[in-house]
Amino acid sequence: MLIGYARTSTLEQMAGLEAQTEALKAVGCEKVWIEQTSSVAKRQELETAIDYCREGDVFVVTKLDRLARSVRHLGELVERLDSKAVGLRILDLGLDTTNATGKLMLNVLGSVAQFEREMMLERQREGIAKAKAEGRYKGRKPTAQAKADDVLGLLRSGHTKRSVAGKLGISERSVYRVAKLAG
Known part of the structure; x- marks a missing residue:
């Protein structure tokens, strides 16, 4: 059985999520799990x-x-799949770990992908440092604090912190922070 998994980091990436889901179904995935969360989140x-x-x-x-x-996380996931005698297929790379060549290529490509991400983060840090030095960096706009009145109003009307976060499109942690600052 082919089992699919699609993920985007943010809710704004709906088109990307739909495209992934369609691609997975097109190759014959009978079950597809969908998730919208950061790669570092649970x-x-x-x-x-x-x-x-x-x-x-x-x-x-x-x-x-x-x-x-x-690469480490990829290794852990592949090890879990291998322990269950489950293969891994990555569509855009044409990679299939049900054979030795696929496993080798997965390790090589995983290393390249990690290197690419680290280089991107390094360039980002350098850009931020330069912008700060020139006085042009302001940081990310605090979206949850801008919605503090809405958060407090919903909490007072009996909504749970989780439902408030969902309704306002902010994290549950931000709801807790707003509530704590309000006393």
């Missing part, structure tokens, strides 16, 4: 999808960066 749907896999299944993602955040 990914419950990924865990559920891997737990669902059985011997002989193939776990399918559209791109390597939708699955793993580092």
Whole structure:
């Protein structure tokens, strides 16, 4: 059985999520788990999808960066899949770990992807440092604080912190922070 997993980092990336889902279904995935969360956050749907896999299944993602955040994480996921006798297929790379060549290529490409991400982060840090030195860097606009009145109003009307976060499109942690600052 082909089992698919699609992920985007933010809610604004709906088109990307739909494109991944369509691609997974087009190759024959019978079950597809969908998730909208950062790669560093807890990914419950990924865990559920891997737990669902059985011997002989193939776990399918559209791109390597939708699955793993580092070579180490990729290795851990591949080890878990291997222990269940489940293959891994990455569509955009034409990679399939059900053979030795696919496993080798996965390790090489995983290393290249991690290197690319580290280089991007390094360039980003350099750009931020330069902008700060020139007095042009202001940082990210605090979106949750701008919605503090709405947060407090919903909390007073009996909504849970989780539902407030969902309604306002902010993190649950931000709701707690606003509530704590308000006393």
